[in-house]
Amino acid sequence: MAGRRGALIVLEGMDRAGKTTQGRKLVAALLQSGHPAELLRFPERSTEIGKLLGSYLEKKKNMEDHTVHLLFSANRWEQV
Incomplete structure (x- = not known):
């Protein structure tokens, strides 16, 4: 093996x-x-992308659904 x-x-x-x-x-x-x-925790909020996601999740920032989806995907790739 x-x-x-x-x-x-x-x-x-x-x-x-x-x-x-x-x-x-x-x-x-x-x-x-x-x-x-x-x-591993998602989103990883220490990166710039993670900070954007944190603002969105805390309802401090409004974003299009497609944008949020892409940011979550990019945030996962930052950890691999």
């Missing part, structure tokens, strides 16, 4: 439901058991 495939685990839920907390616990458990793991 040339290499092992990884897994993508997605946690979804409403705001303040504990997704980040559970994600951190899951990453810690995976790392402790010897599995490589990384926590």
Whole structure:
């Protein structure tokens, strides 16, 4: 076998439901058991694109739906 495939685990839920907390616990458990793991959060609000998305999500900025879709896509690509 040339290499092992990884897994993508997605946690979804409403705001303040504990997704980040559970994600951190899951990453810690995976790392402790010897599995490589990384926590990614979307949108990543530290970039310029992420800041635009943050403003939109906080209802401080209005944007066309297509624009928002493209910004979310670009923000995901910033993390890979």
